[in-house]
Amino acid sequence: MGFTSDPGFPVTPGVFQTVCSCTSDHFDYFVLKLNPDGSKPVYSTFLGEKRFNVQEPTTITLDAQGIAHLVTRSSPITAQVAEPSIRIRMLSSTGSRVVFDRSLIMKTAVFDFVADGLDNLILSGAATAIDAPPDVGAFQDGRSFAAIVRVSDGAVLYSARLPFVLTAAAPDHKGGFIVLGGLANAQTVDDGAWSQVRFVPDAVSRPAVLAISNSAQSFLESSIAPGEIVNIYWTNLGPRPTQKAEFDAQGHLPFTLGGTRVEIGGVPAALLTVGDQEVTVVVPFSTPSDDSVGVQVTANGQPSNTAVLFRTAAEPQILAPALNQDGTLNSADHPAGGGEILTAFINGAGALSPTSEEGAAGNAGQTIVLPVAAVASRLGHSPQYNFSGPAEVVYAGAAPGLVGVTQLNLKLPQGPTSPTLPAALMVTIGDQSTYAGFWMRR
């Protein structure tokens, strides 16, 4: 299968389309079948589709009867169509007839497809591209989607959202499919953490873990740290609706809630919320110090798969906003002054000394074990607006009364010589750094 702008492209007699719908700046598809020794065509036909842009994904597969299954994509940049769509055609074994022709309309052009040769298309792309809502029981909230569409009638057999950026999807030829995605929040992924996931059909609803993030942000993670609050994502993880944990009389969070229990490295994790598709827990301080640890959710007695992540000493993320010295929330209306104390809260600062009880709130005096440093800056602007300097760490330890969150009291350097400006705070704990914006005044 190909395309040409050559009206003289050779075709054979009696085929579906013998006249090229091409011009000097338009193309037409052709389908050509060669005999086994390549000495002559069995058939060669145009498809009769005038196209501006043919640099779109296409697939062609042959079935056992020699019928060619052709799938092409049209996008809005193609003048012939107003909407992005997938067009499926089947060409008879002699090339003389199109025996099937159907178009599937998509919402946007941000999608891709691949045929499995069994009357199904695996569709994937941005979640905004597809009309089909996620199936009941499938993951509901994500930036990407994967779906199986039956070609012959356009029925959506399965549709789910995915929490990461999809790069590709393919049928596994076992009735399921495989996706490839990046664990990041952007459309381009530079951190090298890629997830390859295979979905297989199963009649039983069992808990499954696909991805984990630091609760202070939405980036998916490939590593976790002791004491970090993490969100665990995918399906059948807990009750509907979501339940929130409460401290017991001894001041501890539960380790089982709504029938859900989570073990990290084999150690029960204190639970903050449990729900069908998201569970929030505190990574135990006693998580084994191995290079990697397994995360497993058990819901109503059924264990999930074990998601394996790197175990790091710290995985810090700054919780926003910070507090000013006068107790107000830092903002454009309430900027911090140079030389004042700014209080930042960190999720994932790692071990504390003395160590915390699992599931218990922190106490003043528990300090972060790893070295802590901070820099406040504003760079890349006119000199009068730039500044940079270390923020003195006055306190780095548990946030009293909070679970899994640490507190930094930072004495800011002298700031800009101009009025209030947005600035950046970089905090480094051990060898891990995290950034957040804040407002600073002269």
Place this chain on the structure above:
Amino acid sequence: MFLLAVVLIFFPYYNVTYDKRAVALVADSKGNAYTTSLSIIGGGGLPDYYLNKVDAGGHLVYRVQVNNSFGGVAATPDDQGNLYAAITGYKSGACCLIWHYAIKLDAFGNLVYQLLLRLSVGSTVSAPAIGTDGSAYFTGSGEPAAPGDPPMTTPGAWVTDAGAARNHENAQVIKISPAGDHIVYSTFLDNAPHPDPNGYTLIPTPAVCPSQWTQPVPRMLWDLPVIQAFP
């Protein structure tokens, strides 16, 4: 009802990189998944490409680095777990010439054959089609041979004359034997400019240089750093 079966295969690269991605995915009939990934080392330069095979249970079978393959790698497996790939890269000793290669790896990532394809500036590689006997069909759009170049088609092929349309790309199909030891045929599809194959069986790949089909490229294209699946 679909459930998650296998999770989290990471592709950790060494050294400092600014760009590393898994870019393509295809699976064979046994559920083995083959990915193409790339990495740019040291904050610049050309990417290195990798071919990775993960079995149906999510375990890494092999990871093969394809050096100097900046233009891309596109691969297709067969039902025996062999992988056939078209690669774009620099030819050793000729830094500014873009060359294309065809390779076949066995089910464990060992090299079965490696063939030098014809110079074809501007072409992109796409996955070959595989016959049931292991023959590989590479398609492409290359410029007709210049005077003195080796022929690009085989005797008796359907279209052997590329026409006078130099500086235009002409569609071509090359069938390579399962062992990679000979060409079954090589033919143009037209002798006028611009026919350009596209699709599963005829996706743009470059034309082959017949004189070098049976000779391995002197320089190995890759080392074979097999990295254990994570965990």
